Amino acid sequence: NEGYGRADAAAFGDTAAVATAAAAVFRGDAAAGAQLLESQSRSLAARWMPGFAAFWNQLRSYFAVSHRSVGLKLRALLVPWNKRAWRRQKVSGDGEPVVYVLPLDDENAPDLYIPLVSFMTFALVTAYVKGQSGTFTPEVLAHIITSCAGFQAFELVLYSAGLYISGAGAALLDLTCYTGYKYVSLCFNMLANYFGGDRAYYVALLWTALSSSYFMLKTMAQTVPTRTSGVGPRREFLVCGLGVTQGFSIWLLGFLFKGDA
Numbered sequence: 092n093e094g095y096g097r098a099d100a101a102a103f104g105d106t107a108a109v110a111t112a113a114a115a116v117f118r119g120d121a122a123a124g125a126q127l128l129e130s131q132s133r134s135l136a137a138r139w140m141p142g143f144a145a146f147w148n149q150l151r152s153y154f155a156v157s158h159r160s161v162g163l164k165l166r167a168l169l170v171p172w173n174k175r176a177w178r179r180q181k182v183s184g185d186g187e188p189v190v191y192v193l194p195l196d197d198e199n200a201p202d203l204y205i206p207l208v209s210f211m212t213f214a215l216v217t218a219y220v221k222g223q224s225g226t227f228t229p230e231v232l233a234h235i236i237t238s239c240a241g242f243q244a245f246e247l248v249l250y251s252a253g254l255y256i257s258g259a260g261a262a263l264l265d266l267t268c269y270t271g272y273k274y275v276s277l278c279f280n281m282l283a284n285y286f287g288g289d290r291a292y293y294v295a296l297l298w299t300a301l302s303s304s305y306f307m308l309k310t311m312a313q314t315v316p317t318r319t320s321g322v323g324p325r326r327e328f329l330v331c332g333l334g335v336t337q338g339f340s341i342w343l344l345g346f347l348f349k350g351d352a
Contacts, residue, residue, distance in 0.1 A: 206271025308334030
């Protein structure tokens with residue numbers, strides 16, 4: 092029974108790998124054990140879920156960041172006015188498919204690290220402010236996360252539809268990064284409200300709404316091609332609309348959660 096024998100051999104190989112990893116951990120080499128288990132997990136996922144390994148490698152590239160790259164991105168998000176270069180760097184030429192430089196080495200490359208961390212930070216800061224005002228309940232944190240996630244999904248649909256109608260394409264993960272950067276501004280605004288009150292909040296809101304809209308406008312200007320489909324809106328209107336949407340999103344989410352805090 093050849094098929095059964097191969098399955099048995101594969102299972103034995105995986106078991107042996109796990110035993111090797113466990114032995115490495117017991118020897119004090121935790122890094123080697125973790126690396127071996129990770130490689131085995133990837134091989135199992137690739138075997139039973141075709142395409143998962145490729146998606147996982149693609150997803151990991153969005154988390155390739157450093158302290159320097161995160162600092163440059165935060166500066167571009169909050170103070171984008173003096174930034175001159177907005178075009179993403181390419182690894183190779185203009186061939187297909189285009190391969191871009193990782194966020195680690197290109198401040199214009201989208202990353203998921205900042206959106207994820209700022210998303211969770213915004214939820215925690217909002218919950219903390221609610222707790223300080225005596226309005227915190229165990230359901231508050233879940234409500235904030237689910238509401239923001241739902242709004243994020245709505246934004247992705249809106250951006251994808253606008254780009255699709257115009258004939259421009261953008262990777263879904265790229266759009267997730269770009270629309271997720273607004274949580275940096277939301278964290279900044281909520282902290283301004285907590286430490287400085289309403290006046291500080293509205294000053295911060297005006298600044299972050301304008302800076303985020305400008306950042307998105309310049310980013311979308313590099314994403315949307317010069318020639319778009321004749322069916323959709325004109326390129327200038329599309330780019331401006333996508334940019335202004337970020338400022339509106341920051342105002343709306345801030346209004347919803349600040350009013351409850």
